[in-house]
Amino acid sequence: MCAIDRSRSDPVASANSHGPRSMSVSGRQVPLIIAIGLALTSHGWAQLPLPTTLGDFHVPGTQVGDVSPTVMQSPSDCRNCHGNFDAQNDPYATWKGSLMSHAGRDPLFYAQMSLANQDAQNVGYYCLRCHVPQSIVTGHANQADGSTLNAHDRRGVDCHFCHSMVDPIYTPGVSPPEDAAILAALTDVPQFFGNAMFVLDPSATRRGPRPDPSAPHEFIESPFHRRGAFCGTCHDVGNVAVTRQPDGSYAYNTIGAPSPTSDPWMQYPLERTYTEWKLSAFNQGGVDMGGRFGGTIGPVIHTCQDCHMPAAAAKSCFFGPTHGDMRRHDFAGASAQVLDLVLEVFGGDPEVDAASIGVARAKAVSMLERAASIDLAQDCRRLRVRTINETGHKLPTGHIEGRRVWVNVRFFDAQNALLRENGGYDMAEAELDERTTVVYEMFVGLSEAAAAATGLPAGFSTHMALADTIWKDNRIPPRGFTNAAFEAGGAPVVGHNYADGQYWDDSFFAAPHRAARADVTIYYQNTPRSYIEHLRDANHSDDWGDILHAAWVATGRGAPIAMVSGTLMLSTGLPGDMNCDCTVNNFDIDPFVMALVYPESYAEAFPHCDILAADVDGDGLVTNFDIDPFVQLLLNP
Ligand code: HEC
Ligand code: HEC
Ligand code: HEC
Ligand code: HEC
Ligand code: HEC
Structure with missing residues (x-):
């Protein structure tokens, strides 16, 4: 079942896999010292990291260096108009405290990526595609361990990245016509949403949800930004080096070869948030959640955005119009604890703003x-x-x-x-x-x-x-x-x-x-x-x-x-139900007698039951006066 190229593994590998088998064949007793040696190597990392290559983690879509860093503006440029005027609602203030703005700073992520790189060479490149995507598209991160990231990269999933994303699946009449040429220029066009298979507009022309905003910058209307699939591009993660087999199990790919499929459902699942939503009732007509989420768009919820970018009556630009359903960039999930870690480790970074993290933390809770x-x-x-x-x-x-x-x-x-x-x-x-x-x-x-x-x-x-x-x-x-x-x-x-x-x-x-x-x-x-x-x-x-x-x-x-x-x-038990099985029947006779005669033994034998169940006449005491009413209960339940 395992398709790993075994010829590359070192002699320890063969010892591990063949040792125990030959032992049982010979049937002789294994000297203790050899057994210990085997145990140590089989629990060590003698064979790790696996010699996986960048090719093992190749995914379709925009590739390293496909977008010029000079066309990508920083969030502080957007802030001049889309920020600093409404701390509860404006795009910059709300995004600024969210985990997506700190994805390139999250110490939990880096600690986990270090272990992943210890296990499989070059896998860090794949992690960075989602977590620090600017570093990939602008070609800056050329080390899978993240050691070459700069301050711009640390801005995580930022404004210009998301607002340059193109729907990889072209639908005539729906997709912006500009997309056709962008997709045609790619060697490998994504057929699915997930696994960081994003496509960016290389001219970084801003895309957004409304048909006709009064923007003083170039702009393309993008229905994609209203869909769950947009978020699904990153919020469905599979290990692209581990593929589902016809019998439903998973197996490693041959090292050095790209995945035989780019279908995320065929790859070993590490996060399935988008799939879980896609298969839920929210994506099949919507669900009336009674106003629990969604803000001003009303009670019926469809998309990720409906819950994670709740609508407010607000402006998105300080000199623009007020919209009844302006999407806040809260991206509040569950990670209040991780925001604390970011602030603790990067509190001194001038781009880390404690006040907006405080607002975001409260929204996560x-x-x-x-x-x-x-x-x-x-x-x-x-x-x-x-x-x-x-x-x-x-x-x-x-x-x-x-x-x-x-x-x-x-x-x-x-x-x-x-x-x-x-x-x-x-x-x-x-x-x-x-x-x-x-x-x-x-x-x-x-x-x-x-x-x-x-x-x-x-x-x-x-x-x-x-x-x-x-x-x-x-x-x-x-x-x-x-x-x-x-x-x-x-x-x-x-x-x-x-x-x-x-x-x-x-x-x-x-x-x-x-x-x-x-x-x-x-x-x-x-x-x-x-x-x-x-x-x-x-x-x-x-x-x-x-x-x-x-x-x-x-x-x-x-x-x-x-x-x-x-x-x-809680109500206490039924009178007469001495073994507390919620019925009064012949099985209660022995414990009833025990409760009457040896109350301590009763307490030991039925630790979860209440001895006062024997107080059938209800006078607050367990006495011989309870015998008659108990018998009556048994005879006439
Ligand atoms: C000089 C001011 C200014 C700057 C700088 C600016 N914008 Fe805008 N932008 C606007 C205005 C005004 C609108 C129209 C708002 C409206 O109609 O509600 C707009 C609209 C948008 C929209 C469209 C929203 C929709 O309704 O579909 C997006 C997306 C957007 N901007 C993204 C950005 C990003 C990303 C940056 C930074 C890279 C940025 N903008 C920088 C002023 C600016
Ligand atoms: C994770 C991706 C993502 C990031 C990061 C992001 N946006 Fe957005 N933005 C969206 C999506 C998606 C929508 C549309 C949501 C909808 O309408 O369902 C949107 C909507 C907008 C709008 C229009 C809001 C409205 O309802 O009128 C503006 C303006 C905007 N974004 C600007 C920004 C700016 C500025 C930043 C950075 C401070 C930013 N965005 C960061 C995904 C993103
Ligand atoms: C296809 C996109 C994608 C890839 C590839 C990816 N991740 Fe993630 N990762 C995410 C998203 C989206 C989240 C946020 C979901 C959440 O917080 O539960 C996340 C969350 C995490 C978290 C939790 C962070 C927190 O704040 O709690 C860790 C740790 C992490 N990823 C590590 C990794 C490592 C290590 C790799 C590479 C082996 C990797 N990820 C590859 C998308 C990706
Ligand atoms: C009906 C509202 C609703 C919808 C729709 C929804 N979410 Fe959530 N989401 C929540 C709530 C509430 C939480 C916090 C509880 C939790 O962690 O599961 C959450 C948590 C999360 C988290 C944090 C998980 C963690 O443990 O760190 C991520 C990431 C996320 N959602 C992404 C998405 C994406 C992507 C979509 C669409 C594909 C989506 N959500 C659709 C309500 C929603
Ligand atoms: C370019 C990839 C990318 C896209 C697109 C994207 N996300 Fe994320 N998102 C991430 C990463 C990476 C993290 C985790 C950062 C971390 O914890 O280190 C994250 C974190 C989150 C969290 C916080 C999770 C938590 O644990 O609290 C929420 C909520 C969320 N995203 C929702 C969305 C929604 C909704 C959309 C679509 C509008 C979206 N994201 C689009 C990459 C992305």
Whole structure:
């Protein structure tokens, strides 16, 4: 199944893959010292990085150096007219605090890219295409480790980049006629949206959504800018060096050869936000979200822009007209914690503006607070927590590593004393008690073939750039979900069950003895301790892991953010239901007798049940007077 060119691998590789096999053939006992040696090499990085080339990460579209740096203006040029007049709404102020403006500064990104380059040579070039796209198109970043980036590159995904993007799929009568020549000049025209297959207008003529703005600069109307596919160009990420096989599994491509397909659905999924949205009800006619998102455009939501660029009655240029539906450039997602890291590491950079980051951080928290709702119910002595996904994609979505959402439950007695906590988070240790709750997240893994090719163990893996297996994905699907469509789109559910159409998940918690109330909170976190420590400890090539870790410690170690909370008053059990299975029947006779005669043994044998269930006559005591009414209950239920 593995198509990696094995002739390139060193002798250690052969030892790893053939050693254990020959051992079992001979059937003899392996001397301990050899076994230890094998274990060490098979867990080391003797074969890494894989000798992948730039060609392995080639994608269609605009290529390195295709756009002259002199035609690309900086955001501060746009600011003269599109900024500095309305901090809540104008394009510059809102973009300035967003993560897209800091994509070229994000220390989490650089720490992760260092590890990716340790795993697969030249993969950093691919990362930079989305994260620092100006450096690619202007031909400036010629190092896959980002070491040649300059201050302009660090402006991340900026105004002029987005406003030069061309729809790669030409539709006569819809696409601007200018696009035909731009596409014809490309060697390789993208056929899909995703994987950084962007096309830029090399003259950098500005494109935007309105038919006829009163702009004092050249301008082309672009319907593309109103579509989810525009965002999908970068918000669908696959490993283009790992391809889906006819049996549904994934395998490495032959090293040195470009991907046999540019269809993102055929490549190993690392982010499927656009696909998740594309297959959701939002893209099939829209969804009335009751005003939760969207600002002045009203309650029915279709595109990414509707939620992430909410409309306001405002101007986009200080001397232009007020539009009833001017698109704010909030791009608020979930990454409040990453904005803190950016400010911590790059606070001294004159282009980093703490005030606009503060506004953006508050908008990210507000986004998280609108991302889920909960519904609580009691089913006998069980608490049922329904977590409902209110977003346009999976919850959580985006980059797979680190991000997680979990259910926290605290049970209290009638005197308000805490009886038990599920999914507790220890702030001192920065550790989540995962065993006692449900955690929505995606994990990647390595198949046997990938393990053999890399010398790493098969199974769960932290090596994103080498992954070829989805180890877990129980993230909550969006409205309109179906299993078949999401499987076809490379965004399947793994290790959980969601029925077609289900955009919520139910989790159950046994209520402890005497619990009178349950307080429930859904939490989000994207920089958990294990992730950040891994990015530090596995780094043997530069200091980004240490920089990231120090910033993480200095900013509160990625403390979880509360998304939504609720409380349910619990009713105690049924009289006579001694084994608390929510029915009164013959199975309650033994425990009833036990409760009457040996109350302590009862408490031991039924720790989650309430002995007061034996108080069938309701006088507040468990006595012989309860026997008759108990028998009556059994006979006449
Ligand atoms: C000298 C002032 C000025 C500068 C500088 C300027 N713009 Fe504009 N721009 C305008 C005005 C005025 C409009 C029309 C606004 C309207 O009609 O609402 C406009 C319109 C636009 C639109 C069209 C919006 C739509 O309605 O479709 C886009 C996109 C745009 N500008 C992008 C940019 C970018 C990117 C930069 C920097 C590279 C920039 N502009 C620099 C004044 C300016
Ligand atoms: C990630 C891509 C992206 C970036 C970065 C970006 N824009 Fe935009 N911009 C868009 C899209 C998409 C729209 C249209 C949204 C819609 O109408 O659905 C838009 C709309 C606009 C408009 C018209 C707003 C309106 O509704 O009248 C202006 C003006 C504009 N952008 C200027 C800017 C400036 C200035 C910057 C930098 C400070 C910038 N943009 C950064 C994608 C981007
Ligand atoms: C119905 C509203 C809605 C629509 C439509 C929507 N989103 Fe979101 N999005 C949200 C909310 C709420 C969050 C915060 C919760 C989360 O992280 O999932 C979010 C989070 C995100 C994040 C951050 C993920 C993370 O964990 O860091 C990204 C990136 C994103 N959306 C991109 C998109 C793109 C791209 C589209 C269209 C293809 C889109 N969204 C469509 C509401 C929406
Ligand atoms: C040129 C590539 C590119 C395009 C086009 C693009 N994005 Fe992004 N976007 C990024 C990158 C890269 C990041 C992450 C930066 C980081 O965290 O380091 C990002 C981050 C975001 C976030 C913040 C995620 C978080 O975790 O909080 C949101 C929301 C978002 N984008 C929405 C959109 C929407 C909506 C569109 C379309 C209008 C869009 N993006 C178009 C590359 C792009
Ligand atoms: C096709 C575009 C694309 C490519 C290629 C890409 N990314 Fe991203 N990446 C994104 C987008 C869009 C986001 C924002 C979504 C989110 O925040 O969840 C993101 C988010 C991230 C984040 C989380 C940042 C945060 O602020 O939380 C990390 C880390 C990251 N990417 C690392 C990498 C590395 C390393 C590579 C190369 C191996 C890479 N990415 C390649 C588009 C891309």
